[in-house]
Amino acid sequence: xxxxxxxxxxxxxxxxxxxxxxxxxxxxxxxxEGAEVVYISPAMFRLIGKLPLETMGSGDEMVDIAPxxxxxxxxxxxxxxxxxxLASLKADVESFLSSGKYELLMEARDFGNGVKIYMVSQxxxxxxxxxxxxESDSTTFICLDGRILLADLEKMLARAC
Amino acid sequence: xxxxxxxxxxxxxxxxxxxxxxxxxxPEDLEGQLGELIRTSGMIEDSAKFAxxxxxxxxxxxxxxxxxxxxxxxxxxxxxxxxxxxxxxxPELAYASLERSLMKMSACLDKSRAALEKGNEIAAMPxxxxxxxxxxxxxxDRQ
Numbered sequence: 001x002x003x004x005x006x007x008x009x010x011x012x013x014x015x016x017x018x019x020x021x022x023x024x025x026x027x028x029x030x031x032x033e034g035a036e037v038v039y040i041s042p043a044m045f046r047l048i049g050k051l052p053l054e055t056m057g058s059g060d061e062m063v064d065i066a067p068x069x070x071x072x073x074x075x076x077x078x079x080x081x082x083x084x085x086l087a088s089l090k091a092d093v094e095s096f097l098s099s100g101k102y103e104l105l106m107e108a109r110d111f112g113n114g115v116k117i118y119m120v121s122q123x124x125x126x127x128x129x130x131x132x133x134x135e136s137d138s139t140t141f142i143c144l145d146g147r148i149l150l151a152d153l154e155k156m157l158a159r160a161c
Numbered sequence: 162x163x164x165x166x167x168x169x170x171x172x173x174x175x176x177x178x179x180x181x182x183x184x185x186x187x188p189e190d191l192e193g194q195l196g197e198l199i200r201t202s203g204m205i206e207d208s209a210k211f212a213x214x215x216x217x218x219x220x221x222x223x224x225x226x227x228x229x230x231x232x233x234x235x236x237x238x239x240x241x242x243x244x245x246x247x248x249x250x251x252p253e254l255a256y257a258s259l260e261r262s263l264m265k266m267s268a269c270l271d272k273s274r275a276a277l278e279k280g281n282e283i284a285a286m287p288x289x290x291x292x293x294x295x296x297x298x299x300x301x302d303r304q
Contacts, residue, residue, distance in 0.1 A: 026245060038248045040255045047252035048259070069256075077262055108272045115269045131266050142262050157267040 022076040022130070022143030025092050034082025040075035045146075068156060072146035079140040089139045093132050102130060124150050 029035045040048075049070035080089045102118040109115075113135045120128040126149075131142040163171075163179075171179065188194070249255040 023245065027243075030245070038258050039245045040249070040259060041245075041247050044247050044249070044252060044255050048256045051252055051256060069259075075259060075262070077258070106270060108269055110272075115272075117266060117269060129266070131262075131269070133265070133269075140265075142266070144262075157263055157270060 021096065022074065022128075022145060025089070025096060025141060025143075026076040026078055028092065029078045029080060029085065029089060032080075032082065032085060034080060034085065036077070036079040036081075038075070038077035040072075042073050045069050045072045045075075068148060068152045071148060072144065074143070074145040076143040077141070079138060081138045083137075086134075086139045089141060090132070090134050093130070093141045097130065097132075100128075102128070105129075121150070126150055126153055129153070 026037055026039055030037045078089060080086055097118055101120050103121070105117040105119045107114065107116045113133070115131065115133045118130040118132070119126050125147050127145070127147060129144040129148070131140070133140040168176070247255070249258065
């Protein structure tokens with residue numbers, strides 16, 4: 001019995017090694033025809049955090065996003081306009097989301113186009129934020145990994161408006 | 162009493178005759194004992210077959226797990242080694258791209274917030290359609 005349990009644990013560990021992630025999706029579609037991909041590494045985030053333009057805003061809305069940007073661990077963007085890969089990207093992202101601890105933050109539908117934002121949260125912090133925008137002629141996947149304070153993210157999104 | 166060598170030298174007829182002459186006591190429950198023995202040996206055989214099957218299953222599972230760990234471990238290591246390179250060389254460009262994405266997320270959130278506010282406004286309106294329907298239903302129930 002112990003042997004069977006050990007084997008099952010080993011199989012689970014092995015399956016986790018192969019689990020989908022933002023990185024694996026980025027790698028899969030990187031270089032494909034009709035795909036626009038962007039990756040920002042933690043090192044680049046640290047450099048962004050040193051840029052002088054990072055302390056912005058005014059009055060109560062003033063926010064220093066440098067520490068926030070520095071806490072980001074990875075940014076993946078995959079935008080596909082090739083009709084052959086639209087459904088495939090959507091399926092891969094949905095598989096990735098269903099295998100993790102993602103919860104739906106919001107969903108907006110507009111004439112057949114759907115945008116969903118998912119997140120993994122832990123208390124007041126967000127560990128991962130994913131956007132999946134499925135339009136008739138393109139599908140976009142954005143994954144932002146890092147330990148972000150929810151309030152800081154709200155400020156950053158408000159500033160990006 | 163004959164020795165084994167003597168018995169081995171005897172022919173079949175001699176043996177049959179010798180067996181017929183001999184007064185050998187047959188236990189009363191010999192048949193029952195033999196049946197019990199046969200049943201027990203069958204159970205032992207079944208148990209041995211089950212144990213053998215389990216050992217084979219464990220071996221097959223272990224081999225499959227080892228193979229999977231090796232293959233997937235190799236893939237995972239190669240993925241780690243082949244970490245993606247930064248798309249942008251300059252932090253300014255990287256930040257611009259990040260900001261564009263955040264704008265997209267923000268626009269989405271704004272859209273949902275606007276829809277929520279619109280819903281709240283409709284719900285707060287006096288004499289709106291929903292209230293009319295609910296009031297009519299309430300009146301009907303009271304009658």
